[in-house]
Each structure stands twice: as structure tokens, then as C-alpha cells.
Amino acid sequence: xxxxxxxxxxxxxxxxxxxxxxxxxxxxxxxxxxxxxxxxxxxxxxxxxxxxxxxxxxxxxxxxxxxxxxxxxxxxxxxxxxxxxxxxxxxxxxxxxxxxxxxxxxxxxxxxxxxxxxxxxxxxxxxxxxxxxxxxxxxxxxxxxxxxxxxxxxxxxxxxxxxxxxxxxxxxxxxxxxxxxxxxxxxxxxxxxxxxxxxxxxxxxxxxxxxxxxxxxxxxxxxxxxxxxxxxxxxxxxxxxxxxxxxxxxxxxxxxxxxxxxxxxxxxxxxxxxxxxxxxxxxxxxxxxxxxxxxxxxxxxxxxxxxxx
Amino acid sequence: xxxxxxxxxxxxxxxxxxxxxxxxxxxxxxxxxxxxxxxxxxxxxxxxxxxxxxxxxxxxxxxxxxxxxxxxxxxxxxxxxxxxxxxxxxxxxxxxxxxxxxxxxxxxxxxxxxxxxxxxxxxxxxxxxxxxxxxxxxxxxxxxxxxxxxxxxxxxxxxxxxxxxxxxxxxxxxxxxxxxxxxxxxxxxxxxxxxxxxxxxxxxxxxxxxxxxxxxxxxxxxxxxxxxxxxxxxxxxxxxxxxxxxxxxxxxxxxxxxxxxxxxxxxxxxxxxxxxxxxxxxxxxxxxxxxxxxxxx
Numbered sequence: 001x002x003x004x005x006x007x008x009x010x011x012x013x014x015x016x017x018x019x020x021x022x023x024x025x026x027x028x029x030x031x032x033x034x035x036x037x038x039x040x041x042x043x044x045x046x047x048x049x050x051x052x053x054x055x056x057x058x059x060x061x062x063x064x065x066x067x068x069x070x071x072x073x074x075x076x077x078x079x080x081x082x083x084x085x086x087x088x089x090x091x092x093x094x095x096x097x098x099x100x101x102x103x104x105x106x107x108x109x110x111x112x113x114x115x116x117x118x119x120x121x122x123x124x125x126x127x128x129x130x131x132x133x134x135x136x137x138x139x140x141x142x143x144x145x146x147x148x149x150x151x152x153x154x155x156x157x158x159x160x161x162x163x164x165x166x167x168x169x170x171x172x173x174x175x176x177x178x179x180x181x182x183x184x185x186x187x188x189x190x191x192x193x194x195x196x197x198x199x200x201x202x203x204x205x206x207x208x209x210x211x212x213x214x215x216x217x218x219x220x221x222x223x224x225x226x227x228x229x230x231x232x233x234x235x236x237x238x239x240x241x242x243x244x245x246x247x248x249x250x251x252x253x254x255x256x257x258x259x260x261x262x263x264x265x266x267x268x269x270x271x272x273x274x275x276x277x278x279x280x281x282x283x284x285x286x287x288x289x290x291x292x293x294x295x296x297x298x299x300x301x302x303x304x305x306x307x308x309x
Numbered sequence: 310x311x312x313x314x315x316x317x318x319x320x321x322x323x324x325x326x327x328x329x330x331x332x333x334x335x336x337x338x339x340x341x342x343x344x345x346x347x348x349x350x351x352x353x354x355x356x357x358x359x360x361x362x363x364x365x366x367x368x369x370x371x372x373x374x375x376x377x378x379x380x381x382x383x384x385x386x387x388x389x390x391x392x393x394x395x396x397x398x399x400x401x402x403x404x405x406x407x408x409x410x411x412x413x414x415x416x417x418x419x420x421x422x423x424x425x426x427x428x429x430x431x432x433x434x435x436x437x438x439x440x441x442x443x444x445x446x447x448x449x450x451x452x453x454x455x456x457x458x459x460x461x462x463x464x465x466x467x468x469x470x471x472x473x474x475x476x477x478x479x480x481x482x483x484x485x486x487x488x489x490x491x492x493x494x495x496x497x498x499x500x501x502x503x504x505x506x507x508x509x510x511x512x513x514x515x516x517x518x519x520x521x522x523x524x525x526x527x528x529x530x531x532x533x534x535x536x537x538x539x540x541x542x543x544x545x546x547x548x549x550x551x552x553x554x555x556x557x558x559x560x561x562x563x564x565x566x567x568x569x570x571x572x573x574x575x576x577x578x579x580x581x582x583x584x585x586x587x588x589x590x591x592x593x594x595x596x597x598x599x600x601x602x603x604x605x606x
Contacts, residue, residue, distance in 0.1 A: 028468060037439030043446075137547055244435060
């Protein structure tokens with residue numbers, strides 16, 4: 001693949017300006033509707049409240065920023081037992097458990113379809129892609145139906161004898177919320193894992209087998225290390241949106257004991273009369289996720305280096 | 310029992326454990342949806358047990374069916390309207406951005422690429438808050454409702470077009486355009502006559518992806534909605550999911566699902582058609598899955 005833009009010389013600058021011009025509408029769009037809004041979040045978080053109307057009064061001048069909302073959020077976040085601290089720790093553990101479960105489910109499925117799909121591969125892939133065309137909210141609705149008091153989950157569990165009486169699954173149970181998160185996000189992990197595992201060069205596995213590795217050793221010493229970047233990417237792809245999720249707990253629980261950081265943001269931004277606190281929470285979440293992304297980029301680079309690629 | 314254990318015994322030699330696991334996964338991921346669709350055909354009001362078969366919640370019921378309850382069918386219309394606007398605006402905007410960013414060598418190019426990729430990793434609640442506040446506090450001439458929602462959908466879907474088209478552009482390389490230029494074509498002619506025809510499969514594929522993620526979106530549509538009449542299907546499912554008294558919500562979700570799949574399928578056949586016409590071969594589903602995997606949120 002040769003480098004684009006080989007026409008250097010007198011024409012080079014004009015050529016380059018032409019391409020920049022082609023990108024311009026998209027770049028302007030992203031600046032106005034993606035970058036600018038982040039500045040507005042900062043100005044709202046660091047602004048004040050109108051004392052009478054209780055609407056936010058953003059402070060556009062960075063020299064006059066008012067840190068009251070941030071101090072409130074950070075204070076609340078680092079005091080053990082305080083509301084934001086509880087919610088943040090809970091969110092972290094829910095995401096951790098749901099991501100781990102998703103990986104344990106997604107990896108074997110992706111591995112099977114990539115390596116042993118054979119002539120069924122097309123059909124299996126249709127099954128893996130199908131959830132992308134079914135709205136997330138509809139998939140949650142399906143579980144609301146199933147988990148009702150008189151729903152099929154209770155009927156089956158009582159019939160098999162696991163439960164004595166129908167259980168109320170939709171009222172503040174962590175297990176229901178985590179099930180919903182796994183069910184909702186696992187397809188987003190299966191597909192990138194599949195795409196990656198499908199590209200692994202089989203001759204490497206054959207070489208490992210020829211050198212005396214058992215099939216399991218070949219998997220552990222060749223396939224697994226090779227797929228580390230895909231595992232990391234899959235974890236990031238589902239963990240980031242999970243940190244901002246509020247609709248899954250709302251639909252599958254709706255109780256304060258399963259409230260996540262997203263629920264707090266939704267509450268303060270759209271319902272409450274303390275929009276600056278909500279905006280400050282968003283900034284704190286973004287900083288946390290940026291640190292996470294930074295670690296991801298570092299870990300991926302390290303994995304690539306180890307593989308010599 | 311012992312036979313089952315030996316059958317499962319060697320998971321990696323002959324992958325019987327994996328066959329079972331994958332089959333269970335597919336059943337688990339598809340069956341709840343089929344059950345939800347089945348309840349939409351209930352004759353009675355239950356959303357959790359099977360009660361006969363009828364079209365009551367689609368067309369029959371004079372008040373609560375999808376056809377007769379305005380909050381339900383207006384949600385479907387709003388979802389389709391936003392998806393159509395998103396595809397029509399995002400695809401040309403994204404293709405131009407992808408071509409420009411791939412060929413443009415300069416200090417700005419890397420930054421611009423970084424910004425577009427940043428939208429991919431930004432959680433929707435962050436983007437939703439950001440857009441809501443910008444429309445309320447700064448760009449107040451843009452009202453909440455359809456316009457604001459459409460802007461939101463375009464903003465989060467543009468990166469998918471960029472990723473898909475850029476992947477194809479890197480595979481094509483600049484030689485075809487250079488040949489066209491050497492033969493006397495102008496820059497625009499070279500793009501129109503040499504590059505665009507080769508990009509058509511990627512353009513169609515990105516159109517399908519944009520349509521699907523716009524139909525699926527919940528947070529942006531909810532944050533930027535101006536009231537019941539601009540609620541989309543996912544927003545309606547969210548606000549009625551726990552309180553809905555009838556299976557009409559299941560019927561709405563089913564109609565939306567069928568429409569999404571039919572439109573995506575038409576797009577897929579179109580994609581396969583233009584791809585075959587350009588002489589590309591190989592497993593179509595597999596390649597589409599790879600596109601989809603690159604394009605996931």
C-alpha cells in the first residue's frame with residue numbers, strides 16, 4: 001500500500017488544501033456539536049444557580065468559575081457511606097461483574113464460530129448479528145415480561161423445584177440488573193472477538209501442535225496471548241457504555257438500592273433543580289473513564305509489543 | 310450420566326462443549342425475543358402468560374392497539390423519521406470526512422481523526438447531557454425535539470461511516486485516482502468517476518449501520534425529546550415498560566423490529582448486489598460481520 005498524497009511539489013499544498021476542505025464540513029460539525037458542548041458542561045458545572053428560578057446560570061468566563069458544585073460532588077464521592085460514594089462503588093462492581101460474565105460467555109462463543117463454524121458459519125453469524133437489529137430496550141422489555149411475578153421464569157423455577165413460591169424479580173435485585181446488563185451488552189463483545197479470532201493464522205496453531213503442544217496448550221500459549229488485544233477492546237467496548245447506563249436498572253429494578261451513577265446523572269440533569277451538580281458528576285465520570293481509556297491504550301500497546309507486532 | 314461426562318470430557322479436542330455452549334448462547338439470546346413477540350399476539354391483557362392468539366393489540370382494540378393509540382404509532386413514526394434523516398445527512402457528511410481525513414496530510418488531520426474517534430468512546434449519557442445543555446444554554450435557536458434529536462443522531466453515528474469508508478479507502482489506495490488524474494480528469498472528476506464507484510459497497514454498508522444504531526438509540530432521543538409527540542419507540546418502551554397495562558407495547562416493539570430487519574435486509578441485498586457487480590467475492594455475511602464488528606459502539 002503506497003502512501004497517499006505522493007503528488008508533492010508545486011501542486012502539493014493545493015492538493016492538501018483540497019482534501020482538508022473535503023473534511024471541513026464534518027470537522028466543523030464535530031466541533032460545534034461535540035467539542036463545544038463539553039465546554040458548556042464545564043461552564044454549567046462551574047457556574048451557579050439562578051436563586052429564584054433554580055435554573056442553571058452558566059459561567060462562560062474561566063476566570064470566574066465557581067467550584068461549589070464540584071466541591072459538593074467530590075466531598076460526597078470521597079466520604080465513605082455518602083450517597084455518591086455508595087452509588088459509584090456499586091456501579092463499579094456491577095460493571096466489573098457484568099463485564100467478567102460477558103467475557104466468559106462471549107469468548108467461547110466467538111472462538112467456536114471462528115474456528116469450528118465450518119459450513120454453518122454464515123447461519124451462526126446471522127445469530128450473532130441479530131441482536132444488533134433488535135433495540136436494546138426491546139430486549140429489556142422481553143425480560144420484564146419473563147421476570148413478572150406470574151412470568152415464565154418463575155413458572156419454570158417453581159416447576160423444577162428450585163423455588164417454593166414465585167419470587168419478585170423486578171424490585172431492587174442486583175441479580176436482575178446484572179443479568180440485564182450481560183444480556184444487553186454481550187453481543188457487542190462477541191462480534192469484535194469473533195472478527196479477531198477469525199483472523200488468527202492457523203499455521204501458528206499447527207506449528208505449536210507440530211512442536212508437541214497439546215490442543216489445550218496450543219490454545220493457552222498461542223491463541224489466548226494473540227487475542228489479548230481483542231479481549232481488552234471487547235472489555236472497553238462494553239464497559240464504557242455500562243458506566244453510563246441508567247435505563248437497565250430503571251426497567252429491571254427501579255429501586256434506589258440498585259441505582260447507578262447514570263441514574264444520579266439522569267436525576268440531577270433532567271429532573272432535579274441542581275443541574276450544576278449533575279454536570280459536575282458528568283465531568284467526574286468522564287475523567288474516570290479517560291483514565292480507564294488511558295490504561296486500555298497502554299495495555300494494548302504493551303500486548304502488541306510482547307507479540308512483537 | 311457417564312456418557313454425558315465423557316462426551317463433554319475433552320472440550321478442546323472435539324469441541325462438543327463449545328457446540329453445546331454456543332447453542333445455549335443462541336437460544337438464550339433469541340428465545341426471550343420470540344416470547345415477547347408471542348405475547349404481542351395475546352387475546353387477553355396479560356404480558357407475561359400466553360392467552361390465545363389475536364391481532365387485538367396491533368389493530369383490533371379501539372383504544373389501546375398500536376393502530377389506535379396515538380402515543381404508540383407516533384413513536385414509530387418518530388423513530389423512522391429520525392433514522393431517515395440520520396442516514397441522509399450522516400452518510401454524505403461521513404464519506405466526505407473519511408475521504409478528506411484519509412488523504413489529507415497535515416497537522417490538523419490527526420487531531421480531526423482523534424475527535425471523530427472520541428465520539429465512539431463517549432458514553433451516550435455524557436453526549437446526551439452535553440447536547441441538552443448546549444441547546445438549552447447556548448444554541449437556543451435550536452429547539453428541543455426532532456431537530457435536536459436528529460443533530461444528536463448524526464453526531465454519534467458519523468464515526469461509524471468514517472471507520473467503514475476509511476477501511477475501504479486504505480484497501481483501495483490512491484493509484485486509481487492518480488491514474489484518472491494522469492488521463493486528464495480534474496480532482497472532482499477523479500473522485501466522482503474513479504473513487505466513488507469503488508466506495509459504493511462501503512457507503513451502502515455504512516447506511517445500514519447508521520439506520521440500525523439510530524433505530525436502537527435511547528439516551529440521546531430521550532434527553533433531547535421535547536415531549537410525548539417526539540418520543541421514539543425505545544423512549545416509549547422505557548416510560549411504559551414497567552407500567553404498561555397491555556401487550557400493545559410488545560406489539561409496537563414487534564412492528565419496529567420487523568420494519569428494522571426488513572429495511573436492513575433490503576440494504577444488505579443491495580450491498581451484496583453492488584459488491585457482486587464490482588467483482589468482489591468471498592463470504593458476504595462474514596465480511597459484513599467484520600464491518601459490523603469494527604463499527605460497534
